[in-house]
Amino acid sequence: MNEQTSLPRLAIGSLGGTVSMQASTLGCGVRPTLGCDAQLAQVPQLRELADLEVATLGLLPSASMGFAALLDVLAWARAEVERGAQAVILTQGTDSLEETAYFLHLLWPFDAPLVMTGAMRAANQPGNDGPANLLAAAQVALAQDSRGRGVLVVMNDQVHCAARVRKTASLAMAAFRSGCGPLGDVVEGVVVYRQAPARRKVLPLPHCTEHRVALLEVCLDADTALLQAVATLGYEGLVIAGFGAGHVSGGWSEVLGQLVPALPVIVATRTGSGPTASASYGFAGAEIDLQAKGVQMAGQLCPRKCRILLWLLIGTGRQQQLHSWLPC
Numbered sequence: 293m294n295e296q297t298s299l300p301r302l303a304i305g306s307l308g309g310t311v312s313m314q315a316s317t318l319g320c321g322v323r324p325t326l327g328c329d330a331q332l333a334q335v336p337q338l339r340e341l342a343d344l345e346v347a348t349l350g351l352l353p354s355a356s357m358g359f360a361a362l363l364d365v366l367a368w369a370r371a372e373v374e375r376g377a378q379a380v381i382l383t384q385g386t387d388s389l390e391e392t393a394y395f396l397h398l399l400w401p402f403d404a405p406l407v408m409t410g411a412m413r414a415a416n417q418p419g420n421d422g423p424a425n426l427l428a429a430a431q432v433a434l435a436q437d438s439r440g441r442g443v444l445v446v447m448n449d450q451v452h453c454a455a456r457v458r459k460t461a462s463l464a465m466a467a468f469r470s471g472c473g474p475l476g477d478v479v480e481g482v483v484v485y486r487q488a489p490a491r492r493k494v495l496p497l498p499h500c501t502e503h504r505v506a507l508l509e510v511c512l513d514a515d516t517a518l519l520q521a522v523a524t525l526g527y528e529g530l531v532i533a534g535f536g537a538g539h540v541s542g543g544w545s546e547v548l549g550q551l552v553p554a555l556p557v558i559v560a561t562r563t564g565s566g567p568t569a570s571a572s573y574g575f576a577g578a579e580i581d582l583q584a585k586g587v588q589m590a591g592q593l594c595p596r597k598c599r600i601l602l603w604l605l606i607g608t609g610r611q612q613q614l615h616s617w618l619p620c
């Protein structure tokens with residue numbers, strides 16, 4: 293609390309994305325130009341809710357964000373909580389939000405909420421959703437029930453868990469979904485949770501950050517040239533977005549068997565929902581064969597989040613614990 297205003301302290305950092313974009317030249321498309329102050333100017337109600345600490349941390353399209361920058365953002369957010377912020381909000385592009393949110397979720401050590409939001413329509417477009425999303429994010433961030441849930445993604449008046457949320461539409465306003473449904477909704481400015489906070493494990497900060505984890509998707513009649521190159525190119529982990537319940541061709545299965553002694557391999561499903569199987573299919577390239585070769589099945593975790601998890605586990609020397617981090 294700020295003693296003079298008795299409003300809770302809320303730190304808001306902006307990283308770029310459509311929420312920060314507008315067109316400066318007609319016909320040239322929108323680009324990130326609005327810093328955090330300019331984004332907040334569209335939501336004057338925020339200053340009635342909280343004493344704001346504001347920072348422009350970046351002006352990037354989210355496809356160009358990276359792990360090193362995210363570790364800096366995490367350090368900023370942690371410092372804000374240590375200085376007394378009740379919660380932290382980050383605005384960023386929606387394209388990689390499902391990955392950045394999970395990355396931060398695995399490293400966020402506080403009960404204080406870290407809430408992430410963005411926009412599907414740029415600031416200069418009619419009906420732009422950035423201001424409404426920002427206001428909803430603040431209402432979620434300041435709600436007592438949001439504590440202890442790690443990183444939350446708030447879009448379109450829905451609250452999603454960072455571990456489950458996915459961008460499932462390229463341009464629609466309702467672009468985010470979670471397999472088990474949203475954690476809650478924002479109704480008339482009040483957050484109503486439908487799910488209790490899940491128990492979560494937090495990783496320490498990675499002590500090495502130079503390693504790389506590859507992500508390859510299977511497809512019909514794919515050769516194994518790229519797969520074989522993974523180890524020789526120096527990748528230290530591999531995630532496969534597999535067919536159906538986590539399957540690959542017989543040829544890919546053979547190569548994965550050769551790779552496993554050298555690096556951890558996870559097979560997830562490319563379908564977009566549901567878990568990988570563990571004991572249903574017995575053909576070459578299915579889960580029973582793959583597990584016998586030492587491949588880890590991803591369970592509920594989507595391929596992109598698997599890659600984030602594996603990168604952080606390798607960075608903290610915990611790749612041996614991979615199995616215990618994969619939700620069944």
Ligand code: ASP
Pocket residue numbers: 308309310311352353354355384385386387388410411412
């Ligand atoms: N279309 C994206 C967005 O919604 C652009 C980005 O991710 O930066 O923000």
